[in-house]
Amino acid sequence: MTLVQFVQMFVNGTMLGFQLSLFATGLTLVYGIMRIINFAHGELYMLGAFGVWIFIELLGMNYLLSLILSMILVAILAVLLERIFFKPMRGHHIPSFIMSTGLIFVLQVSILSFFGPKDKDVYTVFPGVVKVGGASLSVERLMIIPISFVIIVGFYIFLLRSRSGRAMRAVMQDPDAAALQGVSIDKVCSLAMGIGGAMAAAAGGLLAPIFVVNPYLGPPLTWEGFIVVCLGGRTSLPGTLLAAFIMGYVKSFVSTLVDPIVALMCAAALLGIILILRPQGLLGHEA
Amino acid sequence: MTASHSQPILQIEKLTKRFGGLIALSEVSFDVREGEILGVIGPNGAGKTTLFDVITGRYRATGGKVFYRGEDITGLKPHELVQKGISRSFQLEVLFGNLSVLQHLMLSRHLHTEVGFLDSFFHTPGHREREKSTEAKAMELLTFVGLEDQKDKTANSLSHGYQRSLGIAVALGTEPRLLLLDEPLSALSPERVDVILDLIRTIRDQGVTVVVIEHNMGALFRICDRVVVLSVGEKIAEGLPEDIKENEKVIKAYLGGAVVA
């Protein structure tokens, strides 16, 4: 392994780490607050990517505007899904999982019927290359880091400082106590889904220029997302961030040094091992 | 009723249980004599149910040992202990909700039913014979606790009092020599309390040692031979009911205030 390779793998891993951070934080929120398993989260990511593609390639809009608009639209959809489908399933893991797989089909096929199965390309938004340690890194990939960082920090500020954020944290810790204190559980659940959807869409939109866009982006990422959530601790947001980066680096390094399939095997094995040996994850503290 | 007191049926030695930072049991030691009814009392959070959980293998002890008839049973799993003759009921009803009362008892006779698997698979006449005898024994137990009329009702549809009796019947079905009852009298009407107390006495008269956790001390003291008192995970007193009633430490523990050194 040369320095160039190492730098590339490291940057790649960091990028994947940010992608997973955005994606999995939404999952942790949804699980922590609603106690459901939403397997269709990946479809929100996919819709975010499609949104950006539509706005940039079909409507010629500016990238950042496309991203924001995508995030908003997906957030609205996520809230609708929550109100219609997930509300009665709060607290029920397996029924919500099954229901969400039905939603995967619905969303995937809807996109398929409008846009077809072929890969779509979003052309490079940030052209250029930067040389670090002898390695050529595309600016496109590097830009993901600051943008994701801003979104994540923004989210944390919201969570820690705003009233709604505090309400969310209260429900995550103890829903009954929160309800007694006047927190509207329904509103918090919708908020969680909305924010989760927005962040998933952000991840999708950010990665759109780098990877291809097609209707099938969702499920593989959803599995990775769940691995991250379980690894970090299902109700621990800092845990999710930590696990997202661990996962990102593992994927990046193992894919390049060994084999992409082995990387997937490692991820799957990791999921199993964590759930058996330490079900509360790295930073979680659920009994 | 056994007269042999040579070896206590249950010996608890310095039993300790920690849950992370919380110490639920701290070096609790006492013996249970064969054939007695031992009461376990203490304010809320004293660790009484945890004591049962650790003895019966539901949780692993952090320290200390448990001996049953001289054998070290610390760390054994619940199903192994049931095989050895220790059985328990639960404070909050643990039942097979959608199954009928009779099915509960048939299952509780699981260990004592020599049903060969192949026989049950093919429903041979031998299997049906043994089913019949298991059902007869199950009905015996149901009559003993007064549930014979409810045999086809699902556990979920039973009233609180009947559910309680069912829990005890299931625990008895495994033919225990040591029965641990966790708050069998809670939320029962005075009439039902008397019924259960009679039941416990009869169970003991048939040779089963009984340990009872209870909050209803008035009722408990009517039937138990000795009492152990726990408070904040420690044993603070042990002795005859009359003495415990007057024990200063015990009174303080119940009235609140600092842990008595």
Place this chain on the structure above:
Amino acid sequence: MKHKNLWRKRAGVLAVILAAFFLPVFVKSPYWLHVLITMWTYIIVTASLRFTITMGEWSFAHVPLMGMGAYASALLMMKLGISFWMALPLGVLVTAAISIFIYWPCLPTTGTFFFFTSFAFGEVMRLCWARFKNPFGGTGGLVLIPAPNPIHLPGFPIIEFGPLYKIPYYYLGLVLMLFSLLMLYLLEGSRLGRVAEAIKESNLLSQFVGIRVWRYKMVILVIGAAFAAIGGSIYAHYTTLVLPVDFYWGLGVYIVIYAVVGGTKRFSGPIVGVILFVLLRELLRPIVMYVPLVYGLILAATLTFLPDGVTSLPEKISKWIERKRMAKA
């Protein structure tokens, strides 16, 4: 009265079975025979999944284990030259043995955890097929899997299996399906089934009546895997091609949908579920792209309005009639 109903039920089942045996007399189209053959296969896999659910856990390694059965019997025939009629049972045994390794680490977990860990280890196994070209054929899978060896019965013409002869496959699938269903039905009615019920109702109380919960769970899971392997084997030797992607998690979801919509509370649930969806798929052939969408909507509708599935409908209707009658009285 009860007896009469029982015999009526049994007569009904017998009639359906006889109808299935005589169907090829009326249905000659190879296309529909193909549909029916796949239907038999899916019924075996869905019914065996439902069998494992009776003890209260949903396994997501079930379909990968079906795949293991497919690969096992195919490889036994291709690499060791064994006859199909030996490869099938051997493949089942191999899969059952492998399922022990997959499920054993999962036993400490329950509910969603069990679900995810069983997925995780099943996925590791499935990725092995994709990763190792030798012997599994890698992502390209196994091709040209031989058909079952011809059957020589004295006095009968030789029964040959092959791409042009669908009828032998039809009967092979039918017989194996009926065998599997019979076994699963008897197992459920045996002591094993009773203990499974108890474990589902209360894992805790089961332990406290002396049931070795882990052991029983393992037995049930392995049995489920064995029957899934039968389904996999038929699939392999009928389609002559198996790919790792054939057994990816999406198929697992479909099987779950069949079971859930059919109803997991009754034995007939998975059978009804598979039949409904296979027929539905044929109806939707002109708009095949929308099939997942319709499946998803049906699933959502079932979970919302009829959570115990289609087979719970007769019971619900009779209860409703009973209530109306009581109200009138």
